[in-house]
Amino acid sequence: MSGDMFRQDSLDEKLCITQYEQKEYDSCSWENEEFDDPSFNNLIHEAETAIDAGVYPTRIYQGSSGSYFVKNVEGKTIGVFKPKDEEPYGRLNPKWTKWMHRMCCPCCFGRSCLIPNQGYMSEAGASLVDQKLGLSVVPKTKIVMLASETFNYLRIDVEKSKAKKLVTEHFPKVGRKFNRLGLPPKKGSFQVFVENFKDADFHLRKFESDPLDPDTSKNFQQQFERLVVLDYIIRNTDRGNDNWLINYKKSKAASDDEEATPASIEVAAIDNGLAFPIKHPDSWRAYPYHWAWLPYAKIPFSQETKDLVLDKISDMNFVQDICDDMYGLSLTDKGFDKQMFEKQMSVMRGQILNLSQALKDGKSPLQLVQMPSVFVERSRGHVGTSEKFRNFSNTFTQRFQKKAPFFSWC
Numbered sequence: 442m443s444g445d446m447f448r449q450d451s452l453d454e455k456l457c458i459t460q461y462e463q464k465e466y467d468s469c470s471w472e473n474e475e476f477d478d479p480s481f482n483n484l485i486h487e488a489e490t491a492i493d494a495g496v497y498p499t500r501i502y503q504g505s506s507g508s509y510f511v512k513n514v515e516g517k518t519i520g521v522f523k524p525k526d527e528e529p530y531g532r533l534n535p536k537w538t539k540w541m542h543r544m545c546c547p548c549c550f551g552r553s554c555l556i557p558n559q560g561y562m563s564e565a566g567a568s569l570v571d572q573k574l575g576l577s578v579v580p581k582t583k584i585v586m587l588a589s590e591t592f593n594y595l596r597i598d599v600e601k602s603k604a605k606k607l608v609t610e611h612f613p614k615v616g617r618k619f620n621r622l623g624l625p626p627k628k629g630s631f632q633v634f635v636e637n638f639k640d641a642d643f644h645l646r647k648f649e650s651d652p653l654d655p656d657t658s659k660n661f662q663q664q665f666e667r668l669v670v671l672d673y674i675i676r677n678t679d680r681g682n683d684n685w686l687i688n689y690k691k692s693k694a695a696s697d698d699e700e701a702t703p704a705s706i707e708v709a710a711i712d713n714g715l716a717f718p719i720k721h722p723d724s725w726r727a728y729p730y731h732w733a734w735l736p737y738a739k740i741p742f743s744q745e746t747k748d749l750v751l752d753k754i755s756d757m758n759f760v761q762d763i764c765d766d767m768y769g770l771s772l773t774d775k776g777f778d779k780q781m782f783e784k785q786m787s788v789m790r791g792q793i794l795n796l797s798q799a800l801k802d803g804k805s806p807l808q809l810v811q812m813p814s815v816f817v818e819r820s821r822g823h824v825g826t827s828e829k830f831r832n833f834s835n836t837f838t839q840r841f842q843k844k845a846p847f848f849s850w851c
Contacts, residue, residue, distance in 0.1 A: 473585050484633065485585055487513040488520060497591040498522060500535065506560065506714070507535045507593050511631070522585075523561050523714065524629035527593055530557040535593040552678060552715065554722050556781055560714030562774055564630035566767055567675050567713035573763050574674075574750050576667040578710045580633045584773060586626040594624055635709045638686035645682060645735070654692070657704045664708040665737045666746040669730075669806040674754075674792050675716040678728035684712035685732075719784035721814040723844040730810055738806040742799070751800045754793045764790075783819060790817035790837070814842035 473485050491514045492498070498509035507527025511520040526533045561584065568582035653661060672680050686709040695701035715728075722728045732738055753759045764786050771782050794817055799809040817837050 476583060478581070481581060481583060481633070484519055485631065488522075488587065488631075490514055492587065492589050497589045498587075500591060504712075505529045505534075505536060506531070507533070509589075509591065510634070511587070518634045520634050521632045521711075522587055522629055523564060523632075524587075524592060524627040525558060525561045526627060527629075528558050528560045528714075533593045533595070552718075552722070552726075552728070553724050554678065554718035554720050554728075555715060556717075556719060556778075556785075558776075559717075559774070561628070561630040562771060563675075563714045563716045564632060565770060566717055567671065567677075567710070568632075569766055569770060570675055570763060571671055571710070573766065574670065574753060576671055576749075578664065578667045578671060578708050579713065580635050580709055580711065582630055582632040582713075584628065584770070585631040586628050587631070588624045588626040590624065592624070592627055598625060630714075632711065635686065635688070635711075637690075638688045638707070638709050640683045641685045641687050641708075642682040644687040644689050653706070654704060657706050661706045661708070662737055662740060663743055663745050664706070665732070665735075666742055666806065667749075668708055668710050669732065669738070669809070670746065670750055670796065671710055672716075672730055672732070673796055673806075673809060674789060675713065676718050676721070676788055676792055677713060677716040677730070678718060678722065679712065679715035681731045682735075685710050717785045718788055719781055721788060721816075721842045722846050723842065725847050727846040727849045729850065733807050733810045741803050741805045747800050751797060754797045760790060760793055787816045787818040791815035791839070793817075794839070816840045816842070 473489075476482055488498075488511045491512055494514050496512050496514055496516060498511045501508045501510060501521070506523060506529050508521060508523040510518045511522050513519050524533075525531060527535060529536075564582050565584050568579045571577065571579035572581075652658070668685060671677075688705075688707040688709070690702075690705045692704040693699065693702045767786065767789075768782065771777050791814065795812045795815060796809065799812065817839055820836055820838055
């Protein structure tokens with residue numbers, strides 16, 4: 442008897458959860474919004490067409506969240522989709538090891554400096570900052586909605602979808618009354634897939650024994666500095682040498698069939714879901730930038746990098762434009778909290794302030810990360826987010842980080 446009651450309680454709990462989420466599902470459209478980017482719109486259309494044709498996304502088994510390779514109808518990978526409800530803090534996270542970690546050791550789970558379950562928003566935010574600054578190191582990333590049988594759903598949602606399909610097949614008139622057929626769409630980040638790239642660690646080891654030629658080395662240094670600029674501004678807490686990528690092609694000599702081709706190298710910054718903290722890390726771990734230990738980080742920032750970003754980040758109106766765009770992006774999340782957002786922006790503004798000073802002083806990336814952590818907070822008397830400011834001192838206040846994390850090396 443008690444077992445039956447337990448099973449019934451569990452079912453009721455799942456039903457309540459599903460009914461609560463159904464409001465959110467019903468409030469949003471199956472259709473993805475049209476972006477101001479025809480190529481990205483076409484890519485999403487390809488993904489939806491492939492899913493309708495039975496070419497489903499495949500789960501990526503690395504990492505701590507549920508993420509998926511999205512394919513087109515030919516089976517070619519075109520993007521990476523990371524649903525919000527399958528993140529490490531999401532209750533539909535499919536990785537059982539993370540579930541055990543969260544249940545058995547909650548005090549060591551997650552990062553106190555980050556807002557939980559906002560990884561998908563961080564991915565899109567990193568792409569936004571990348572585009573605003575013209576860095577071109579983050580594959581284009583936006584918030585979309587997709588539904589697929591290979592995503593992780595509650596069993597009751599799966600059974601409900603099957604029942605609706607069955608009813609529609611046998612009783613079309615009844616089926617037409619359903620609000621929605623199929624599985625509910627999931628909201629998440631969609632990042633364009635980059636081809637022929639490998640983990641940076643793979644190439645960095647090779648460069649030690651087989652150095653790049655001077656021109657390619659200079660090109661790589663400039664792109665490395667763009668990665669540094671991005672990570673520092675968004676305060677990425679998870680940048681190891683295994684989650685940024687390099688595409689390196691050696692030069693080829695001319696032959697009877699082909700012309701000579703020079704060497705080329707590209708950098709891609711992926712896995713940006715653990716950025717935009719509400720404070721600088723101050724608990725157990727420092728979450729350092731692992732690129733700071735590379736020899737490239739000891740070289741002062743190049744003039745090309747200064748020309749690209751210094752004028753922009755020195756202009757507080759431009760910085761406010763970034764904050765406004767981030768505000769508009771963050772508003773699309775159901776759990777948006779304005780106070781938490783302001784804390785995120787105070788960290789980002791402080792990072793931008795340090796970066797602009799480092800560029801002016803001719804410092805290197807290593808010297809940059811050694812600068813004191815600073816917050817640039819909006820003055821309490823100011824209201825609003827979209828007004829342009831010309832007097833920095835009258836609008837914002839600076840505050841330095843006082844508390845340091847226990848471990849500084851991890």
